[in-house]
Amino acid sequence: MMSNHKHILIFLFALLSFSFAKERYITREGVISFFSSTPLEDIKAINKQVSCVLDKSTGEFAFQLPIKGFTFKNALMQEHFNESYLESDIYPKSVFKGKILDWNAIQLSKNPTEVFIEGELTIHGIKQKIKEPGKIWLSSKSIIGESNFNVELVDYNVKVPKVVRSNIAEVINVNVSVQLNPR
DSSP: OOOHHHHHHHHHHHHHHHHTOOOEEEEEEEEEEEEEEOSSOEEEEEEEEEEEEEETTTTEEEEEEEGGGOEESSHHHHHHIIIIISOTTTSOEEEEEEEETTGGGOOOOSSOEEEEEEEEEEETTEEEEEEEEEEEEEETTEEEEEEEEEEEGGGGTOOOOGGGGGGSOSEEEEEEEEEEEEO
16 A cells, blocks of 8 residues: 555646646648749649647657648649659658747747748658748647748758650649647
8 A cells, every 4th residue: 555655646646747848839720831833834722631739848750741631723734743853652641840939039929920940841741841931820729830941852862854854843832721729
């Protein structure tokens, strides 16, 4: 039989663990879009199947999205994107794991706050360290986050056939938008 002191220690440990529990905010309906512009053609795609989780106590967060979740205006473009460029059967998802820099100094409010996001972005099986700007703010009980940055195809070993090389930009503009809700 345990002594009262051990019961108290176990209770205090459980209480401390609970008080330091992570404050998680999540979504499975985030949006990532990208835009490629060349003199010959503009290409836009959108993915509304983005999952994101933010640990509000630390500023750490992660994104995951299925590559096949991107939709294009043109079905043939979508097919080429999945089969030839991003090879989504081999590399079915893209992932970002990182943190919001100086999280402890940020006071979330209804006004967007400029932040920097740092971490590792994996596309096409290639992991690269990135540091990009973003904005974060409160809306009712939600935390809203947005970022706009560029991705160079060569950094992720995405090869574009010579036949269509002049139709696809070497640098793709990416927009991220999430509305995270308490878990």
